[in-house]
Amino acid sequence: MEVIDTLEVKHAQKFYGQFQAVKDINLTIKKGEIYALLGHNGAGKSTLIKMILGLVKPSVGMIGIEGLNYDVKNKEIKKRVGYLPERMNFYDNLTAWETLSFYAKLKGITKKRCEEVLEQVGLSEARHRRVGTFSKGMQQRLGLAQAIIHRPDLLVLDEPTTGLDPIGILELKEMIRNWNKEGTTILFSSHNLNDVEELAQQIGIMNRGEIIAQGTLKELQNKLGMPTKIEIDLSVIPDNLEKILVEKQIETFQVEGRTISIDCPKDKKTQVIAAVMDGVLKVLDLRLKEPGLNSIYQRIMEELAV
Numbered sequence: 001m002e003v004i005d006t007l008e009v010k011h012a013q014k015f016y017g018q019f020q021a022v023k024d025i026n027l028t029i030k031k032g033e034i035y036a037l038l039g040h041n042g043a044g045k046s047t048l049i050k051m052i053l054g055l056v057k058p059s060v061g062m063i064g065i066e067g068l069n070y071d072v073k074n075k076e077i078k079k080r081v082g083y084l085p086e087r088m089n090f091y092d093n094l095t096a097w098e099t100l101s102f103y104a105k106l107k108g109i110t111k112k113r114c115e116e117v118l119e120q121v122g123l124s125e126a127r128h129r130r131v132g133t134f135s136k137g138m139q140q141r142l143g144l145a146q147a148i149i150h151r152p153d154l155l156v157l158d159e160p161t162t163g164l165d166p167i168g169i170l171e172l173k174e175m176i177r178n179w180n181k182e183g184t185t186i187l188f189s190s191h192n193l194n195d196v197e198e199l200a201q202q203i204g205i206m207n208r209g210e211i212i213a214q215g216t217l218k219e220l221q222n223k224l225g226m227p228t229k230i231e232i233d234l235s236v237i238p239d240n241l242e243k244i245l246v247e248k249q250i251e252t253f254q255v256e257g258r259t260i261s262i263d264c265p266k267d268k269k270t271q272v273i274a275a276v277m278d279g280v281l282k283v284l285d286l287r288l289k290e291p292g293l294n295s296i297y298q299r300i301m302e303e304l305a306v
């Protein structure tokens with residue numbers, strides 16, 4: 001059996017008539033990785049995902065697995081991929097159990113596995129209810145169940161947290177982590193910064209059909225030269241605080257109550273900390289905060305706007 005290894009997208013483009021939904025995208029997803037596509041609505045995430053799945057044909061470029069041409073009709077490859085689309089249409093009159101049994105039959109899977117998967121996605125109790133009575137979140141869980149029922153090597157989830165309540169989101173994140181630990185490669189799209197920051201090992205930021213930044217969180221932080229925040233709690237704020245800090249060559253800072261926040265270039269951290277700790281200021285506590293995806297995303301969007 002063919003196991004999906006490295007997935008490569010090379011110079012993929014997609015035109016819908018005159019409109020270009022995806023512009024010259026290159027990306028590599030390694031086996032065992034969690035890769036997130038982050039971007040606004042309309043950025044081109046779903047189109048790219050459908051190209052990767054072979055559901056939409058690229059106008060230009062190719063999708064490959066270890067350099068092989070990705071052939072949608074290759075049933076062996078199809079069997080190794082699970083997909084949760086943006087919107088799933090179920091038959092309202094079928095129960096969750098009947099729906100999943102239908103997918104199981106299609107994929108040649110036992111009923112026992114259906115039970116196991118319904119349990120995993122938290123639908124065991126609702127399994128004999130008609131899907132038409134399900135909330136959006138429950139339908140999303142059923143969608144997940146059909147995506148993982150055949151234990152795919154590559155699991156592709158298009159906006160998986162949509163429609164889930166906060167508990168549902170936490171549970172989904174846990175499931176994604178577990179499937180990944182078992183060796184499943186995961187590609188998901190999201191416009192939620194927290195979901196991406198918490199789950200993804202690799203992040204591709206999409207905007208207007210392009211991947212405008214790509215890498216691990218750390219790589220993105222470094223590429224953008226984002227400062228580290230150093231927060232310092234003082235027992236007293238001296239009257240001449242500004243002068244003291246400027247003498248220590250610390251110029252970008254804010255004071256709130258008895259806490260000073262310093263924006264510190266990455267390569268100056270030890271220098272700034274040593275200066276702060278030289279005994280002039282009465283320091284109670286000190287925290288380092290690396291820039292999160294929130295500020296990275298904001299910075300990237302600001303740079304684009306210029």
Ligand SMILES: Nc1ncnc2c1ncn2[C@@H]1O[C@H](COP(=O)(O)OP(=O)(O)O)[C@@H](O)[C@H]1O
Nearest residue numbers: 016019021039040041042043044045046047048
């Ligand atoms: N079948 C289609 N025909 C025409 N335009 C489309 C089609 N599918 C998507 N688009 C357009 O392509 C752009 C990207 O859409 P999509 O990939 O769904 O973005 P995202 O998933 O990031 O929200 C949007 O402007 C959308 O309107």
Ligand SMILES: [Mg+2]
Nearest residue numbers: 045046047086
């Ligand atoms: Mg989409």
